[in-house]
Amino acid sequence: MENIIRFTAADLLKCTNQRSGEIKFGERVQLIPAETSVYEALKSSDAEFVLLGIPEDAGVRANNGRPGAALAWESAVQTIVNLQHNKFCKGNRLLILGRIDVTESQKLAETIDQSDKEGRKELSKIVEKIDKDVAYIICQIVKAGKVPIIIGGGQNNAYGSIKGTSLAKGKPVNAINYDPYPDFRVLDRRHSSNGFMYAFEEGFLKNYFIFGVFENYASKGVIETIKKYTERIRYNTYEQIAIRKEKHFSEEMALAVGFIGDDPFGLEIDLEALPNVGGSIMTNTGFSIEKARQFVHYFGESKNVAYLHISEGAPQLGDEKNPQLTGRLIAHLVTDFMKAKKVV
Template sequence: MHLLQLFSRSDITKYTRFRQGEIKFGERIQILSNLEHCFTELKENDSKYVVLGIPEDIGVRANFGRTGTATAWENFLSSFLNIQHNRFCKGNQITILGHLDFTEAMDAASQLDVNQKEDRKQLFKLVESIDKEVSHIVTQIVKADKIPIIIGGGHNNAYGNIKGLALGKAKSVNVINFDAHTDFRPLEGRHSGNGFSYAFEEGFLKNYFIFGLHENYTPKSVFDSIKAVADKVKYNTYEQIRIRKEKSFDTELLAAQKHIDNSFYGIEIDLDSIPQVASSAITPTGFSAERLRQFIHFFGKSKNAGYLHICEGAPNLDTEKNSHLVGKLIAYLVTDFIKINSEKI
């Protein structure tokens, strides 16, 4: 709990641009006041969604990626708290819990060279410590009968999200992942490329579907690993849907739904699947942001949707004039999820 920094009234003032005649999310969003009893307080409030920030890029560093995902949380807040509170989406449905403060771990990671074997092992250990914190917080949110919305950090945090949802529901869970990569790499030590394989190996993840995989960036060994568990892990590729047109986007939504909507599931969104979005593995080709929004609308409507995680955005890697766009995109995705999911009782 000592790493959790509660979002405060002064934080709301810091990020919200108040304007006469308008009501911003920042003026209606719910916050918690007591760190020691925050989850009891959370259980008693009337929000349905809990937003948690994970500003770190240690998992990305350990996976030989470009750092910068630690900057997505604040970037998101600047957009999210200035959304209009209106009949389409209401701020009081949401509690901003705050963020996990990994400053010390980030400082330690910055002194390590991923190309040195012993240093990389230390990075793995740091990621394991992040896993413990994330899974604990997500478990508590789920046990409070709320839906976690997790922002920022690398895709290593999928492991903590999956474990947290599974522990909170006392059963293994499923996941749909909108991603250019499987993140189903070998169990060589924790990093952003193997959160799902670790969760699967440890029994927290049951059925897994990767939507829009990029064929050029998936090793044969990973395809072989997936083939060995083909009844549990399924995928389609971006090239099958948009380039060769062997499959249709809408039909594949249904195929993925059939695989994962028989139990609680997490919705994982990796922003490096959207062209030109500043991220640790930016891509020039892929599904549009509009398609991603439709994807979230489709999977967010189920009563089994257990959490939403949006990761790998790295605003500091964008141009200075466009550095706000990653946070603005994330805010759109979050409200798309809330709008459709809040229709469910």
């Protein structure tokens, strides 16, 4: 399996803070040794979930957003390995594969002027290269019978996650996106706000539900595009649920799972939806973190959920004194997802 920097025993030892009388995730999670075939090791492992990082923000830069999402993986994995292995959630259910090797792509992206139109075109070419690696690796993980938990990176990686899952399943898949923005912009070039549109147009995405759109930031063009495909694309807005009380959060989740849950689907969480969480676009309004955790648990219970993708977290753009909070938030969402799948 190309372009993977595996998470090693040395990485695990460095990150895990062992304490007498405690058992940390890092003492129980599974790894793939360097000399072992990744695909064969995945197939033979009894872990249900595979943790994968995509430490890039080229897609965010291509969308002229604030960079920083490349740092979410390191923050998250350091937190995850220091969680308690206990009766509520067991570390051996998780295999930490490592991160996609986007080192050169990220270095190049950091040298390009994103304020320049030609610069953004160059960044989009980098995103297309990353797309190929993401789709290939996700396909291999899903074919091996595992559930990927993907930590970005920008939400441009939704495209590769959907495509890889679709290729592994041999058919189009569905997706639900917990996001204030539809990410369904025109197919001009690849960036963080049109991954779902590309997946839809290329036949990898069947039904798509956007949960909690901010009405003030949904462009007329995107809404008109969605209207063309009302049989396959649905959405609700934050204002309908939280402000005007026209709809109820739990009822909307039930409607959404009815729309996408009969087939394999991806569960997409954009951290920009959450108030005061560091990201390329931060917000001071939106559903609470507790609502997001309930959302992950609810959809994680479905037998057809194929992956979890957490994107757009940027630790250094949040609380200056507590950048680790982004990693802690991601760790909560990861374990909420794991706990939703009962051990049989």
